[in-house]
Amino acid sequence: xxxxLILIKKSFFERAIIQDIEQFLLSMGTGFTFxxxxxxxxxxxxxxxxxxxxxxxxxxxxxxxxxxxxxxxPQDKGQIELYLRWLExxxxxxxxxxxxxxxxxxxxxxxxxxxxxxxxxxxxVSQFLTELxxxxxxxxxxxxxxxxxxxxxxx
Numbered sequence: 001x002x003x004x005l006i007l008i009k010k011s012f013f014e015r016a017i018i019q020d021i022e023q024f025l026l027s028m029g030t031g032f033t034f035x036x037x038x039x040x041x042x043x044x045x046x047x048x049x050x051x052x053x054x055x056x057x058x059x060x061x062x063x064x065x066x067x068x069x070x071x072x073x074p075q076d077k078g079q080i081e082l083y084l085r086w087l088e089x090x091x092x093x094x095x096x097x098x099x100x101x102x103x104x105x106x107x108x109x110x111x112x113x114x115x116x117x118x119x120x121x122x123x124x125v126s127q128f129l130t131e132l133x134x135x136x137x138x139x140x141x142x143x144x145x146x147x148x149x150x151x152x153x154x155x
Contacts, residue, residue, distance in 0.1 A: 031058035041086050050083050062087050062099035071107035072125050077116050080123050104128055 032054050039050040052065040064083050068076060080101035087099040100122040108127040118125060 029056075031056045032063070033057065035062070041083065041090075043082070043086060048083065050087075053087075059097060059100075060095065061097040062091065064099060064101045066101065066103050068103060068105035070105065072103060072105045072109055072112060074112060074116060076103050076105070076125075077118060077121070077123055081121065084122060098122060100124065102126055 033056075035053040035055050036050075037052055039053045041048050041050065050064045051067045054063040054065060055061070056063055064080060064087060066076065066080050066083075080103055084099045084101050092099065101124070103123065103125045105125065105127060108125050113119075113125050
């Protein structure tokens with residue numbers, strides 16, 4: 001029963017993103033385009049689904065987004081890395097950079113992310129807000145996110 005409720009919540013969250021795709025893409029940054037929802041991939045006869053597949057024109061790479069209606073778990077890294085290697089092997093075009101993954105979850109453990117060296121593997125974990133924090137905390141998080149993005153992607 002709990003699994004069914006989680007899947008329903010995830011489906012509503014995904015649909016909300018799709019309905020407001022323009023705002024979602026703009027919140028991700030510049031250069032993002034929507035490619036596919038629930039992209040089915042086959043590995044050893046088993047089917048998997050990438051929740052959202054984007055492309056970033058400025059970075060010249062695909063961006064796989066996995067939506068988790070729960071806290072980040074270490075096994076999420078293995079799942080998204082499997083998807084990224086499949087995209088690299090079967091979907092990447094000449095001249096493109098290797099795909100990156102974003103795990104969008106309700107809670108993010110900074111220590112787990114650090115211990116798993118996610119930033120070095122092309123996988124990023126981001127936390128979505130179920131309610132807005134106080135203005136001061138929200139502004140501080142926003143400034144930290146902007147600084148991390150600049151450190152990672154600006155030459």
